[in-house]
Amino acid sequence: MQNKAFDQVIGVVSALALLAHTFILGTFLYLAIVLKVISPKWLVLKIFDPIIVFIASMWLEGILWWIDWVYRPKWNITGVDNLHKHNWYLLTANHQSWVDIFVLYKLFHQKAPFLKFFIKKELQYVPIVGQAWWALDFPFMQRYSREFLKKYPEKAGDDMKETQKACEKFSVVPTSIMNFLEGTRFTSEKHTKQHSPYKHLLKPKAGGLAFTIQALGDKFSSISNATIVYPDHTPTFWDMMCGKIDHILVEVNSIPIPAHFSQGDYQTDRQLKQEIHTWVAQLWQQKDLDIERMLCEHGQKQLASSRFAKN
Template sequence: MLASLPTFLRVPLVCVLLLVSTLLHVLPLFALTLLRLILPIAPVQRAIGAMLVRIAESWLGVNGRMFDLFTRTRWVVEGVEGLGLRENFLVVCNHQSWVDIPALQKVFNRRIPFMRFFLKSELIWVPLLGPAWWALDFPFMKRHSRQELEARPELRGKDREATRRACEKFRHLPVSIMNFTEGTRFTQAKHDAQKSPYTHLLRPKAGGVAFVIDAMGDAIRDILDVTIVYPDGPGTTMDMLAGRIREVRIHARRLPITPSLRGDYENDPVFRERFQTWVNELWAEKDARIAACSRRKRESRPSVVVTLQ
């Protein structure tokens, strides 16, 4: 019923409801965060941390429900069976659109441990969301341009240090670490500038994946390889709310982290070459999967649809 409302009514209504939901969730989240800051006792810290995650999962659940109620977007999901909340995952995914994050949160919320992203440091200033991400232990990374690094060589390696600190904290709690391996959203201009060998993807950056695997050690044993596709083309979150994104396809598969995927990426050239080859092969398979999805769309073949609760 709500999805049939005219766009000029539906979009403002859902935006207001999302804002109300955000306020209702972040206010207790901030209160608990303050309590955690003034009570540096390990058992209390762990209990409050678990409560913060429950609040965040409730928040994401409400957001996902809003998508169900206010849009007719069709969700085609494969490979989520058998995932568990007691297992840690490194989630690697292609990056198509700003919709990717809410789409992944909708599909994987309460199916795997709470997902945490490495965020640009500037995002901490986003009203409400920035402090909430900080409270939930999302790592903030300061990215430096090539010109900055040339002018100040001491900045090299700072991101790796921040990643290692974050992973050290993650080793002691259930977590899914999200990695958009291309490092940026796909556009045709970026694709052409990179001379990407893939039709639908940018070149993957293997170093970040290798570093997280090394820093997490035995605390993480599986990669969740996720491919996200918008058969009618990617769009913005507003496009989603306005009903202009008619279908989202998400394919997931679990891959074990074998001993051959663990090593010193920075200092071992043999391991680095082997790991880059593995990531490139992963991306070639992902590119073929996206191409097959596009063909099915053109041929209007039926797909298995998983109803998301």
């Protein structure tokens, strides 16, 4: 009971620290956004975009410092040794929790260009953070229901237009683009509802990835495929705030992208579309096997460790 109460206290302290950290840097952020809006494009690219990235990096570094020195999770990370800030990166990962985002920043921050995500459009209204995402040129995606698209079929291609528009900006300076192929966080309910063929994953959606490859095909030779595993339990955002994160296992593999994927037209070329869908399905099948292997290896290490401690 005492431990639970202490965890809640840590959560409240973390929340207050996060709010203070966000509001302080948010003041500078809003000033930079105003200057970005009123300035000519060349000045934005040369001065204000880098300033906004610097402010966002400072915000992120404060959070990562708090995670490492207050929560002290046990990291097991492989595959991020050969990253470079002046290259373009296309990333994907399995998605289980909001904590995934901070894990990915832990992997790539200061090793590759600032990581940018495809964000649900509703999140642009989150105070300070939503405006930061806009200022950083994160692409906002509007998800429509099938019923809505039946009524307004002309809206069907809006997500793809946003992807192409965002990629035009990303082609100017080195960028790391993150796309959660599952489109939403994994839950057992969603897994059952989807009839997913994978044990640990939801079905992947290839469209956004395909358009990114086609829009920036000359920038990418491979995809950085991150597999995230929380062997003890999948932490919620509040779990993270309370410091209830134990082990975090991550493997990043570089998967070559077939050269012809950046050519042709994904929307009209049925053969190309099928090839990309098959490629993504194979990637996801391997990821499912990797998750199972990582869980087994971790379990064996924990068992060996406990036996050693007893002896």
